[in-house]
Amino acid sequence: MDGRREDTFMYRYFLFVFLLICPIVMAGDEVYQSPKSFLIEAFSGDPPAPSMLWLTPKLKEDARTILAHAYIGLRVRYWLRGGRSAWVLEEIGKEKPITVGLVVEADRLEYLRVLVFRESRGWEVRHGFFTEQFARTRLDSDLSLDKDIDGISGATLSVRALTKLARLALLFHRQVSNVDGS
């Protein structure tokens, strides 16, 4: 191979590396599904108007038990129709909040979705093989899930954050379904 061809190869290589690095450097928040689209999907294309759950002292205390810190906020927005509720909640994995959409029906978690992931690691929790473990889980009397959730090595804090949010959504749903009477 002559020198000129080799030079062309090197120019192409550096262009390739440049193009490879550009998107890497610019990578930021990963939006897997917008909250709006999650709600549309949760209620088969027709989400109800939002409702508000005000946190009572007891509910705040239970939320603190689950999160291991106080819940940020005095009220929580939710969407409820026919005993099925949807929640968009956030919890910090390591440094940044993970936004998760959760659907609860008959005191069981139907499913959860990672909507926005902002951390630099632990994104594996968005995959179906992990989130499917939460399907049909319930809240025990001690506010833990009735089923063990297998972790993912290297994503321990994200797994912990998602588990906390699953418990929180089940706790909140219990509250609103009691009020709703469904």
Next chain:
Amino acid sequence: MSTGHSHRWASVLYSLHRRLGAIAAVFVLLLSVSGVALNHTDSLALARKEINWRPLMDYYGLHQPMAISYTAGESRVVQIGEGCWVNDISLECQGSLVGVLEVGVLLTAAFQDHILLLTKRGEIVERIGSESGISMPIDGLGRDAQGAIRVRSAAGEWVGDSELLVWTPTAPVRAVHWSKPSSYTGENPQTATVSFSPVGLPLERILLDLHSGRIFGTYGPWLMDLAALMMALLAISGVWIRLRQRRQQRRRRRRSVS
């Protein structure tokens, strides 16, 4: 394998080895220098050395904070970096503050990618995000002639109900009083001391991020995996070339003896 075929293979391999060597050189230098330094973290006191180089600080998102202040009724909300003060009571906040309005006994503080409903003592009542239907980023918060709260973004305007629970898309109108920033002189010494103190990046963190490739973002470690693969290929092609050369030398020596 015929001699011609073998020569062609050797030529390809030599060429590949030379190119891989040039390509991998950058990564070898990067990994070896950062690796040696990280092996002596304690003796070099890397964790205690801070780098304040502005472009690097900007890249890590550590900008020199600027104070943004809004006044609503008797209350004032100040943002400096990721810290906010509601009537001098601190709370964490993210994104740029774009407006503050008083709504009854509460305050509405709009940031680029969410709205905080706050008490005047700085307690967060609710964090309203894109699940409300508002398209982010928000660039304005105002009150219309009917007293309703309006939010503006590049995608349009939304009007909130009395509880700020339901946000409805609405046509822009002229008679809206948009919240505007007020001057802030940093009279609260606690605010000024906490927020303006210079923060550097530990050298250890930079070297760790360089060594793992994380400095290049989410896919940086994959880039380093690619570099490792290149080095493995270099090792294999290097050994193969050396063995081939020795075989040729032996052949030449045998020919010269005979």
